[in-house]
Amino acid sequence: MEENKDFQSKIPDIPQENKDVIELTPTLREDLTVSVKWSKFLAVAGIVVSVLTLIAAIAMFVGSPASADEEDVINPITMLAGVGTGIAYLIMAVIYGGISIILLKTANNLKVALSTGEQDKFSAGFHYLKTFVTIMGIMTVIGLAIALFSIIGICLI
Numbered sequence: 001m002e003e004n005k006d007f008q009s010k011i012p013d014i015p016q017e018n019k020d021v022i023e024l025t026p027t028l029r030e031d032l033t034v035s036v037k038w039s040k041f042l043a044v045a046g047i048v049v050s051v052l053t054l055i056a057a058i059a060m061f062v063g064s065p066a067s068a069d070e071e072d073v074i075n076p077i078t079m080l081a082g083v084g085t086g087i088a089y090l091i092m093a094v095i096y097g098g099i100s101i102i103l104l105k106t107a108n109n110l111k112v113a114l115s116t117g118e119q120d121k122f123s124a125g126f127h128y129l130k131t132f133v134t135i136m137g138i139m140t141v142i143g144l145a146i147a148l149f150s151i152i153g154i155c156l157i
Helices: 002-010 026-066 076-116 119-156
Strands: none
Touching: 026 076, 076 119
């Protein structure tokens, strides 16, 4: 809380009549346009990867018991590992697909806003961007925590 006050004290006062006005300079417009194009590319690539991961998850579910012949005895541990991997792939596909859709909504709204000047689309684009960055931040913290606990666990063995 104290850091936030220090940061805010360094921001120059903006006259009241200019608080809701942000000027899109040509450089800023160009930077946003390039960012929108890359965001759209990353979002589409993410959706494709999610679909491929979903197909792999389905293959894990179907392939585990189906890989054995009629004469073969199905090892329950092998089958359980295949189903567990399939569940993990399914969870990853859903999460990554959802994040990619949010990024695509960000790119689409900002693209419309830059071409038409619609304030609502501009606001929606940045709302989706905030959601995207928040989810990525939470996932990063979770991933780092899992990595840390894994390292600690390995060291204790």
